[in-house]
Amino acid sequence: MPIVSQEDAAPARTTTPSLATRGPVLIVGSGLIGASIGLALATHGVPVRLSDASPSALALARDVGAGQPSADADDGGDVRLVVVAVPPDVTADVVARELRAHPGAVVTDVASVKGIVLEELADADLAAEDLARYVGSHPMAGRERSGAAAADADLFAGRPWVIVDHGSSSPDALMAVRHLAVDVGASPVQLSAREHDEAVALVSHLPQVIASLVASRLQGAPESALALAGQGLRDVTRIAASDPQLWAAILVGNAGPVAATLAAVRDDLAALVSALDEAAVHGPLTPGSMAAASGVVARGNAGVARIPGKHGGARRTYGEVTVLVPDRPGELGRLFGEVGEIGVNIEDFQMEHAPRQRVGMAVLSVLPASVTPLEEALQERGWRVVSA
Amino acid sequence: MPIVSQEDAAPARTTTPSLATRGPVLIVGSGLIGASIGLALATHGVPVRLSDASPSALALARDVGAGQPSADADDGGDVRLVVVAVPPDVTADVVARELRAHPGAVVTDVASVKGIVLEELADADLAAEDLARYVGSHPMAGRERSGAAAADADLFAGRPWVIVDHGSSSPDALMAVRHLAVDVGASPVQLSAREHDEAVALVSHLPQVIASLVASRLQGAPESALALAGQGLRDVTRIAASDPQLWAAILVGNAGPVAATLAAVRDDLAALVSALDEAAVHGPLTPGSMAAASGVVARGNAGVARIPGKHGGARRTYGEVTVLVPDRPGELGRLFGEVGEIGVNIEDFQMEHAPRQRVGMAVLSVLPASVTPLEEALQERGWRVVSA
Numbered sequence: 001m002p003i004v005s006q007e008d009a010a011p012a013r014t015t016t017p018s019l020a021t022r023g024p025v026l027i028v029g030s031g032l033i034g035a036s037i038g039l040a041l042a043t044h045g046v047p048v049r050l051s052d053a054s055p056s057a058l059a060l061a062r063d064v065g066a067g068q069p070s071a072d073a074d075d076g077g078d079v080r081l082v083v084v085a086v087p088p089d090v091t092a093d094v095v096a097r098e099l100r101a102h103p104g105a106v107v108t109d110v111a112s113v114k115g116i117v118l119e120e121l122a123d124a125d126l127a128a129e130d131l132a133r134y135v136g137s138h139p140m141a142g143r144e145r146s147g148a149a150a151a152d153a154d155l156f157a158g159r160p161w162v163i164v165d166h167g168s169s170s171p172d173a174l175m176a177v178r179h180l181a182v183d184v185g186a187s188p189v190q191l192s193a194r195e196h197d198e199a200v201a202l203v204s205h206l207p208q209v210i211a212s213l214v215a216s217r218l219q220g221a222p223e224s225a226l227a228l229a230g231q232g233l234r235d236v237t238r239i240a241a242s243d244p245q246l247w248a249a250i251l252v253g254n255a256g257p258v259a260a261t262l263a264a265v266r267d268d269l270a271a272l273v274s275a276l277d278e279a280a281v282h283g284p285l286t287p288g289s290m291a292a293a294s295g296v297v298a299r300g301n302a303g304v305a306r307i308p309g310k311h312g313g314a315r316r317t318y319g320e321v322t323v324l325v326p327d328r329p330g331e332l333g334r335l336f337g338e339v340g341e342i343g344v345n346i347e348d349f350q351m352e353h354a355p356r357q358r359v360g361m362a363v364l365s366v367l368p369a370s371v372t373p374l375e376e377a378l379q380e381r382g383w384r385v386v387s388a
Numbered sequence: 389m390p391i392v393s394q395e396d397a398a399p400a401r402t403t404t405p406s407l408a409t410r411g412p413v414l415i416v417g418s419g420l421i422g423a424s425i426g427l428a429l430a431t432h433g434v435p436v437r438l439s440d441a442s443p444s445a446l447a448l449a450r451d452v453g454a455g456q457p458s459a460d461a462d463d464g465g466d467v468r469l470v471v472v473a474v475p476p477d478v479t480a481d482v483v484a485r486e487l488r489a490h491p492g493a494v495v496t497d498v499a500s501v502k503g504i505v506l507e508e509l510a511d512a513d514l515a516a517e518d519l520a521r522y523v524g525s526h527p528m529a530g531r532e533r534s535g536a537a538a539a540d541a542d543l544f545a546g547r548p549w550v551i552v553d554h555g556s557s558s559p560d561a562l563m564a565v566r567h568l569a570v571d572v573g574a575s576p577v578q579l580s581a582r583e584h585d586e587a588v589a590l591v592s593h594l595p596q597v598i599a600s601l602v603a604s605r606l607q608g609a610p611e612s613a614l615a616l617a618g619q620g621l622r623d624v625t626r627i628a629a630s631d632p633q634l635w636a637a638i639l640v641g642n643a644g645p646v647a648a649t650l651a652a653v654r655d656d657l658a659a660l661v662s663a664l665d666e667a668a669v670h671g672p673l674t675p676g677s678m679a680a681a682s683g684v685v686a687r688g689n690a691g692v693a694r695i696p697g698k699h700g701g702a703r704r705t706y707g708e709v710t711v712l713v714p715d716r717p718g719e720l721g722r723l724f725g726e727v728g729e730i731g732v733n734i735e736d737f738q739m740e741h742a743p744r745q746r747v748g749m750a751v752l753s754v755l756p757a758s759v760t761p762l763e764e765a766l767q768e769r770g771w772r773v774v775s776a
Contacts, residue, residue: 116672152710154772189612199612200616202609202613204616207602207621211620211624212688213660214594215689217594217691219691221694230592235623237688237695238623239623241693242685242688244685251681252678255672259661262660269650279640280643280647284641289643293639294632294635296597297600297631300601300625301628302603304603304606306606307625322540324542328733330729333721334725336721337718338721339721341718344717345715
């Protein structure tokens with residue numbers, strides 16, 4: 001029997017009241033993240049004001065629909081929320097300035113590092129009631145491309161959005177930033193600045209540095225070596241194409257946690273190099289060298305198994321169905337079309353192939369229970385399924 | 389005006405004479421690589437004999453169609469080619485044994501390291517005419533899964549297959565191994581053992597070790613940190629799921645080149661850790677710390693740009709078209725189907741999404757000239773294209 005609750009009487013409400021019911025939002029900094037937030041808010045009818053030190057960056061953000069330049073807006077005085085989306089090394093200064101400029105507004109920033117912003121704000125000589133209007137945040141989303149040209153209203157959809165209470169953030173300010181995250185489609189996650197900085201050092205800054213270091217070794221490699229590159233090297237180095245200036249500010253801004261994490265990898269690496277140096281001199285049966293090498297790979301097995309799956313279950317795993325697909329227009333489409341007809345949802349997808357290959361392997365990740373039915377149905381339709 | 393050439397008179401011939409015109413091939417070791425070679429040769433009508441120290445592994449390879457167990461074969465005596473597909477640490481012993489057992493046969497191996505096999509063969513006291521029948525090879529193909537159950541007749545299609553002349557390999561033996569590579573669909577590439585070992589240390593062994601070391605740092609991470617993981621961490625650590633025993637034998641077998649490459653990364657890492665330690669103590673404006681961090685990322689930019697594209701052009705790059713795809717059955721299929729109808733070939737594909745997301749971003753790599761026409765055509769058909 002259905003229970004009549006308060007919600008049945010009240011108007012339908014799927015989330016907390018959105019920012020659309022409040023005043024305009026000012027976004028300071030109209031790069032990828034700022035412009036994407038502007039686009040996402042604009043789709044919800046929130047009035048967005050933009051400012052940027054670069055007039056051309058500002059014009060581009062306006063042109064992609066991220067909001068109106070704040071100088072042009074006729075209601076610049078009633079801003080209720082300021083989002084500071086500038087590089088991490090200037091974030092604290094801009095936050096302090098905006099807290100002073102908009103005494104009635106909540107101010108948040110989206111910098112990838114949180115501790116250093118708080119440290120620098122502590123030196124800014126702000127009144128306690130002003131600091132209470134500041135809440136740090138960090139949307140865990142990005143792209144290898146930067147600038148408003150790469151902005152995307154769906155950039156934050158389903159991604160975690162870290163919210164950092166600095167200890168004296170007011171409940172109202174925390175709620176306003178939570179609304180911001182929810183309104184752009186993100187999932188709010190509350191962490192302390194230290195928890196945040198240590199987490200991103202591990203899951204974001206470490207992979208970036210390592211991808212860059214591996215890729216930098218390719219600078220002097222002979223073409224004949226590069227021609228042997230497979231998917232493994234490509235995957236490990238994909239994010240090495242990132243922006244050096246932005247990343248330098250992030251790494252230096254999170255220097256303590258990043259250095260600690262990198263130092264641990266440096267020590268693991270040094271131990272393996274020592275064991276392999278021994279093996280290079282005394283032969284492959286040198287005591288300890290096999291154990292050192294297999295230990296590194298085995299500990300990697302254990303670590304990678306802890307990365308959560310797409311749907312958020314910490315150890316959710318998918319089954320794989322591998323199908324051979326000729327490398328010509330429409331074949332991959334025909335495959336996906338037929339998988340849809342069969343009624344199976346593709347959770348993830350990877351295409352594997354190598355230079356000059358005329359056939360690719362499409363690796364479809366599906367729920368484990370769908371593996372066998374999908375393999376059978378595809379084979380009946382004439383696809384070449386690679387049995388696992 | 390067409391010129392009548394010799395080929396017009398002769399029967400059609402698209403490649404060099406295949407192994408099918410010769411005697412049976414014996415494959416020693418029926419794991420992923422051995423069984424995949426067997427499957428590929430079987431599709432060309434080459435009789436394949438299999439042997440393996442493990443009776444159950446042998447039975448599995450037979451069951452997947454990779455060939456007949458050599459004990460069951462009635463023509464075990466006339467083997468013309470032996471392919472040794474056993475772990476690298478036992479490869480030289482098995483090669484020496486097979487050279488003695490089949491005095492009329494060419495013998496090759498598929499170990500991922502080549503120098504150490506030659507060193508160990510030099511100690512095996514073989515006659516010069518026996519050693520002349522040996523040629524090393526290394527098909528650059530593999531999967532994260534092992535064993536004959538994962539075997540695939542198309543595993544080598546379009547992949548490089550390195551062929552190593554040890555200096556006194558006979559021309560006939562080299563030609564036989566070349567035929568083997570071509571018959572299974574691979575592209576033969578001739579390198580010296582040293583060139584090979586240094587190349588794979590860089591493009592294969594380095595990424596494996598680094599992926600394992602990054603993943604191993606996740607072992608003790610809090611769940612709240614792992615929940616922030618994005619595509620970057622997933623890409624960097626994908627190959628960390630590899631087999632520890634096999635990889636230990638590869639790393640120790642190629643100890644010299646691997647140690648040299650890893651030591652260079654260790655030194656780069658140590659320099660960055662020092663710079664970040666300084667910044668952690670003295671603040672983000674410490675002289676040298678920004679330059680150290682941005683230098684690492686900039687050198688990574690330069691290195692990653694050298695990885696050849698799928699079609700083998702050393703600097704061939706593709707354009708990207710990013711499309712928002714709802715996370716339900718058939719949507720990706722509908723997208724690929726329409727891309728096929730539009731007549732554009734998808735060169736590569738990546739799906740980006742995060743936990744609990746209801747929409748994914750399909751990143752289609754296409755020839756640069758196809759980007760704008762494809763974006764426009766998809767938008768006309770109602771797809772949400774993310775402008776770059």
